Amino acid sequence: MTEEIIIAGFGGQGVLSMGKILAYSGIMQNQEVSWMPSYGPEMRGGTANVTVILSDDRISSPVLKKFDTAIILNQQSMDKFVDEVKPGGTLLYDPNGITHHPERKDINIYRIPGAALAAELGNPQTFNMIIMGGFLKVKPIVLLENVKKGLEKSLPERHHKLIPLNIEAIQKGSDSVETVHTI
Amino acid sequence: MGDVRLMKGNEVIAEAAIRCGCDGYFGYPITPQSEIMETLMIRRPQEETGMVVLQAESEVAAINMVYGGASCGKKVMTSSSSPGISLKAEGITYLAGAELPALIVNIVRGGPGLGTIQPAQSDYFQAVKGGGHGDYKLIVLAPASVQEMNDFVDLSFKLAFKYLNPAMILSDGVIGQMMEKVELSDFKPRWTAEEIKKISGSWATIGKTADRERNISTSLDLDSAKQEIFNHKLQAKYRAMEENEVRFEKIACDDAEYLFVAYGSSARICQKAVEQAREKGIKVGLLRPITLFPYPTKAIQEMLKDVKGILSVEMSAGQMVEDVRLAVNGKVPVEHFGRYGGIIPTPEEVVEALEQKILGK
Numbered sequence: 001m002t003e004e005i006i007i008a009g010f011g012g013q014g015v016l017s018m019g020k021i022l023a024y025s026g027i028m029q030n031q032e033v034s035w036m037p038s039y040g041p042e043m044r045g046g047t048a049n050v051t052v053i054l055s056d057d058r059i060s061s062p063v064l065k066k067f068d069t070a071i072i073l074n075q076q077s078m079d080k081f082v083d084e085v086k087p088g089g090t091l092l093y094d095p096n097g098i099t100h101h102p103e104r105k106d107i108n109i110y111r112i113p114g115a116a117l118a119a120e121l122g123n124p125q126t127f128n129m130i131i132m133g134g135f136l137k138v139k140p141i142v143l144l145e146n147v148k149k150g151l152e153k154s155l156p157e158r159h160h161k162l163i164p165l166n167i168e169a170i171q172k173g174s175d176s177v178e179t180v181h182t183i
Numbered sequence: 184m185g186d187v188r189l190m191k192g193n194e195v196i197a198e199a200a201i202r203c204g205c206d207g208y209f210g211y212p213i214t215p216q217s218e219i220m221e222t223l224m225i226r227r228p229q230e231e232t233g234m235v236v237l238q239a240e241s242e243v244a245a246i247n248m249v250y251g252g253a254s255c256g257k258k259v260m261t262s263s264s265s266p267g268i269s270l271k272a273e274g275i276t277y278l279a280g281a282e283l284p285a286l287i288v289n290i291v292r293g294g295p296g297l298g299t300i301q302p303a304q305s306d307y308f309q310a311v312k313g314g315g316h317g318d319y320k321l322i323v324l325a326p327a328s329v330q331e332m333n334d335f336v337d338l339s340f341k342l343a344f345k346y347l348n349p350a351m352i353l354s355d356g357v358i359g360q361m362m363e364k365v366e367l368s369d370f371k372p373r374w375t376a377e378e379i380k381k382i383s384g385s386w387a388t389i390g391k392t393a394d395r396e397r398n399i400s401t402s403l404d405l406d407s408a409k410q411e412i413f414n415h416k417l418q419a420k421y422r423a424m425e426e427n428e429v430r431f432e433k434i435a436c437d438d439a440e441y442l443f444v445a446y447g448s449s450a451r452i453c454q455k456a457v458e459q460a461r462e463k464g465i466k467v468g469l470l471r472p473i474t475l476f477p478y479p480t481k482a483i484q485e486m487l488k489d490v491k492g493i494l495s496v497e498m499s500a501g502q503m504v505e506d507v508r509l510a511v512n513g514k515v516p517v518e519h520f521g522r523y524g525g526i527i528p529t530p531e532e533v534v535e536a537l538e539q540k541i542l543g544k
Binding site: 023026033034035037059061062063066153 | 189
């Protein structure tokens with residue numbers, strides 16, 4: 001199994017830390033992982049993205065052009081990455097702020113109202129874990145127990161009291177993902 | 184399994200230094216490698232192992248602190264990125280001229296000049312062919328993963344002390360800034376004064392004893408005859424490195440009709456390009472130099488009986504390709520593909536370059 005993922009949105013949405021938690025979850029189930037943040041001219045202009053790869057085998061390039069899954073959290077990222085999902089791949093997005101919805105017919109498209117749900121939970125910082133929950137519902141590549149271990153590893157101990165809230169957010173995301181189109 | 188973590192390449196350099204018993208780090212911040220010193224400052228190894236971590240007033244000061252520490256037989260290191268390495272160049276040739284072991288880490292960014300903070304591999308010539316003045320060589324290791332960032336710190340010190348020569352880890356912003364799974368090395372204690380005396384007592388300036396002449400740490404000899412003899416000695420050392428220390432990795436080379444040669448992050452990208460090209464039916468392999476000096480010249484030559492063309496891939500305008508061409512000596516076509524100025528090539532671009540430049544499509 002190799003899953004090549006791009007997570008893209010605004011800086012501050014928790015894009016990089018979601019990637020980190022996903023990567024740590026992969027380590028918890030003995031996978032090879034890589035986490036490559038936007039580290040180029042594209043990061044100028046307030047957008048942030050990270051390429052995360054989880055694999056049972058040695059990972060080749062940490063820098064990719066095409067992805068199995070794109071997790072898209074703003075319009076700029078949609079414009080940039082919608083055509084970079086491999087045919088048969090998956091696109092998951094938050095419709096908040098999206099003006100041009102994806103129309104590709106050769107990929108699976110899912111929608112998750114992450115920003116709205118985070119507001120419901122009363123904590124905007126749970127946004128990225130809601131998105132993570134939605135992702136794991138449609139692509140269960142890591143077990144929830146390993147995500148929990150991943151959270152323990154990647155959060156400093158003083159924030160461990162927030163882990164139950166994060167798990168709740170993942171659950172909420174998992175329950176709330178909507179199918180737009182499947183092939 | 185040992186201590187497995189998810190870490191950035193830069194952070195791992197710092198952790199590996201502490202764990203291999205490094206005595207001192209002297210540096211000056213510059214993107215994209217500042218996490219090395221930052222991690223060391225947060226880890227406070229002086230309280231754990233006694234390792235000194237010091238932010239110098241400049242890159243020049245830092246490399247001369249390294250010279251001082253190395254003269255005393257200590258395991259010392261510095262790190263910087265391209266413009267900072269240029270500043271250190273004088274100190275690096277002095278280290279080579281005084282035959283001092285030390286580790287210099289270069290997390291390369293695009294140039295020339297201040298250039299960009301984005302990754303590049305445009306310091307190959309500087310690392311491998313000189314950088315400073317005089318006929319000297321560094322042992323140059325090029326990690327292609329965060330794991331190798333860990334492994335090559337200890338290896339660099341081993342080689343530096345074996346040959347009494349500075350070693351360089353030549354990496355870039357891709358490997359420095361990315362996180363991967365890494366199994367950290369076990370802790371090794373720092374050398375005691377007794378151990379340093381045993382290991383380096385014949386040359387280190389650790390106090391004169393009655394049974395020997397003074398040890399002097401210098402690269403100056405105004406007697407040309409002696410200086411030539413000394414240069415012969417250095418050259419013999421470099422030939423011994425070429426004989427004994429060449430390291431490389433071959434991927435999918437067994438049935439390869441074409442070959443990528445690439446190091447560091449470019450080698451990772453080429454590994455993906457190998458997968459993609461083979462899906463198209465192009466039998467291409469990858470030869471990844473791990474040591475850039477000594478260079479795997481013979482390994483490339485041994486591939487020539489099977490391969491019809493070679494593409495050297497680097498994030499530069501074409502530097503390592505010269506060493507590939509020297510190895511190949513005109514026997515098969517050798518072309519270069521590179522992106523530079525901080526742009527990272529995609530695997531797709533590499534396959535396209537192979538098709539256009541080598542397969543003639």
